[in-house]
Amino acid sequence: MSFEALNRRTFLGATAATLALSAGLGAQSAERKTKHVVLIGFAGGVRTRETFGSPSNVPNLVSLAKEGVLYKRVKSSNLGHYGAALSLFTGVAEPRGIRENGRGEEPTLFEYARKGLGLAAKDVWIATSGGAQQTNYSYSTHADYGERYGANTVDGDGLFNAEFKSILETLGRPKKLDEREAELLAKMRASIGGADPKAALNNAESAAQVERFILDELTGGTASLRGPNAADAKAIRVARNLLVLFKPRLVAIVLQSADIAHGNFNGYADVVRQNDAAIGDLMKAIRADPALRDSTAVIACPEFGRDRDLNSRRGLDHGDGSEDLEFVSAVAWGPEFARDRVIEDDVRAVDLCPTVCQLLGTTAPRAKAKALPRLYA
Secondary structure, eight states: OOOHHHHHHHHHHHHHHHHHHHHHHHHHHOOOOOEEEEEEEEEOOOGGTTTTEEEEEEGHHHHEEEEEEEEEEEESOOSSSSHHHHHHHHHOOOOOOOTSOOSSOOOOOHHHHHHHTTTGGGEEEEESSSSSHHHHGGGGTTTSGHHHHHOEEEEEHHHHSSGGGHHHHHSOSSSSSOOHHHHHHHHHHHTTTTTSSOOOOHHHHHHOOOHHHHHHHHTTTGGGGOOOTTHHHHHHHHHHHHHHHHOOEEEEEEEGGGGGGGTTTTHHHHHHHHHHHHHHHHHHHHHHTTTTTTTEEEEEEOOOOOOOOOOTOOOOSSOOOHHHHHHEEEEEETTTTSSSEEEEEEGGGGGHHHHHHHTOOOOHHHHOOOTTOOOOO
């Protein structure tokens, strides 16, 4: 065989192999089982000692770990609530203090998902429990991303509170709203998609759907939730019902009530237990829905842990630099993930952002992180 013929044969063989590989990758992408992702950020600070170190506190998370992957050493990127939680969504270690209240400069996974996949606002949601500060997580100030690619935001405790119940009967009667009722209704509508009604991310049709959803939530008991984790419970229930009703591609939940730990260890441990029960209800809803049960991935991770020792108030702060503070445990459950796999190696909290993007079929080009290792079966 001549040299030219050999080269030609080699080239054709290599080309055929490349095409076959590309076709295989394309088929794999087309057959991706994960269609929906739920990301739960345990903002407020939760130690492993009270979760997987005390399995009776978190039977639902333990169950998810048995059916999925448990990462035992997740390194936090920041020890202040705002920056640490924001880092989960940007994939960048955000150097922001605990009381900062402005949008970040780096794009969030919501923006990556909407821009990269061409998703509508109704496909991407974030349910929060920590008030105005946490609503900043929905989008960044980055010029190439920003508000037009942001997530719809619902703050459960701010919206689903008792005072909004007063507007329900009024909405059902053809009478002019008094000043207070009109103010409450405007506030409710402004909460659909953002604090500024002019910047609402929903179109008119989806806004009407969400308004109906909000009214149903108010009459269905969400506003009546009580206890130390009430704000978190509302955020989880709202996310659960949004997921079942709208079948969005991405739902994030940001919790906060665990920060009661500063002055009340027992209250903090109770929040951990109650939030696990609420996550159990979320999982029941996912498993019971034919459109969700075999296509939904759930990832849960604290923003950081808490100090090793109790403070003088019999509580737990977050500033001692201990491993209890800086390393937490995360769990991932989904149709494509390994089962009952425990990862002892160090990973980083910022790795959640590119992991979620990868699951949805897009990338996080500005993230300074990589997808979680050994996740898939």
